[in-house]
Amino acid sequence: MDVPLLIARRYFSSKKKRNIISIISNISMIGVAVGTMALIIVLSVFNGLEDLVRTLYGKSDPDLLVTAVEGKSFPVNEKMLDDLRRIRGVGLLTEVIEDNALLQYHDRQMVVKMKGVSENYYTQSNIDSAIVEGDHRLRRGGEPYALLGAGVQHELSIALNNRFAPLHLLYPRNTGKKTLSLNPETAFTEKTITAGGVFLIEQHIDDSYIFVPIEFAEELLHYGDRRTALEVNVGDEHDIQKVKAVIKQHLGSKFKVLDSDEQHVSLLKAIKVEKMFVFITFAFILLIASLNIFFSLSMLVIDKRKDVAILLAMGATPRDIRRIFLLEGAIVALVGAATGLALGITICWLQQTFHIVSMGMATSVVDSYPVKMQFADIVLTGLAIVVITIAVSIRPALNAAKLDVRENL
Structure with missing residues (x-):
């Protein structure tokens, strides 16, 4: 029988008349429960946002992206x-030419990111599922069509499939001179194309991107056999990281091979950093809430001085006394943490299942806050509570072990 644990449980579940010690203990449990619940919910929301970013960009991103280490383009050949x-x-290799271009429509204009892609692009990309208006095909009846981001269409009020009002795309000519000619006819290369469809993926892409056939981009930008990127689709039965390593070894040090996360490393890293700071902030909140455990244990040591003296006189060691009060603090924290975890997990499950809390924005790509629970977050929260509980309980436990028997009998 573990006597210190038995005594700690007795102190915790004592049915004596309520006093200030029990009130502070209850406040401690409620504080730990609320802090734990909030931490689980907030971390799960950040996990959901991270998954949402991957899902949104996954509609247009390849499994692997090959780019040059230096410069924005590189030569390619059939070999x-x-x-x-x-x-x-x-599984599939798509050639890409991407650069800034000036888009004119009627009397309005804006700088856009023009992305020229080869014909097999839609075989490896899910962007066709993001089409909200028009047709996703970049060629129809042998004629080239442009696919516009929703923000670009809205900014210039572009009508689709209007051959009498095509899009005008302009790109500076490479004349070898350091100054740009003031004559637009000699300063820019200009080509026209019909708007064929509108996509809605993510605001940054929607507000700046248009997709065109790669032949159109090649002629406008005078790229010849140069490409800005190669997009690789990996077969379902193959490991992306293994294929990435083979491609990297084959191409050498002049090329970068990026997986999906590496293509948006800055954004995903920002989410992870924010999540880390949120965890630290809520850990401090848990620490403040757990200070009540320190006060309740300190008062319990004073209240139970006679009991401690009797136990010491009966042969209990200082280590046993320390364990009693450490276990008392652990029980208080454990009950609060278990309650908080149960509430947090339940709330996250309800949000995942019934989408109770909406984003509150009509233009949002999702109706409700994304939530994803991870076992690692639960373990990390539990470890934080254990460390905090030991930190706030050790001082009262040490004080209890130092009580003088003769003075307290």
Whole structure:
């Protein structure tokens, strides 16, 4: 029988008349429960946001993206492309030309990110599922069409499939001179294209991107056999990281091969950093809430001085006394933490299942706050509570072990 645990449980569940010690203990449990619940909910929301970012960008992002280490473009040839296609795991290879261009429509204009893609782009991308108006095809009847972000269409009030009012795309000519000619006819290359569809993915993409056939981009930008990127779709039965390593080894040090997370490393890193700071903040809140455990244990030591003296006289060691009060603090924290975890998990489950709390924005791509629970967050929260409980309980426990028997009998 573990006597210190038995005594600690007795102190915790004592049915004596309520006093200030029991009130402070109850406040401690409620504080720990609320802090734990809030921490689980907030961390789960950050997990949901991280998954939402991956889902949104996943509609247009490839499994792997090949870019140059230096410069914004690199030359390609059929041998290079064929060698890449023959690598085990490479399901599809898409050529990309991406650069800024000036978009004019009637008397309005804006700078956009023009992305020229080869014909197989929609085979490896899910962007066709993000089409909200028009057709996703970039070629129809042999004619090129542009696919616009919803923000671009709204900014310029672009009508779709209007051959009498096409889009005008302009790009500076590379004349070799350091100054740009003031004559637009000689300063810019201009091509026209019809708007064929509108997509809605993510605000940053929607407000700046248009997709065009790669031949159109090649002629406008005078890229020739140069490409800004190669997008690789990996077969479902193959491991992306293994395929990435093989491609990287094959291409050498002049190329970067980026997986989905690395393509948006800054955004995902920002979410992780925010999540870390939120965890630290709520851990401090838990520490403040747990200070009540310190006060309740200190008062309990004073209230139970006679009991402690009797136990010491009966042969209990200082270590046993320390354990009694450490276990008392642990029980208070454990009850509060278990209650908080149960409430937090229940609330997150309700949000995941019934989408109770909405984003409150009509333009949001999701109706409710995304939530995703992770076992690691629950473990991390539990460890934080254990550390905090030991930190606030150790001083009262040490004081209890130092009580003089003769003075308190």
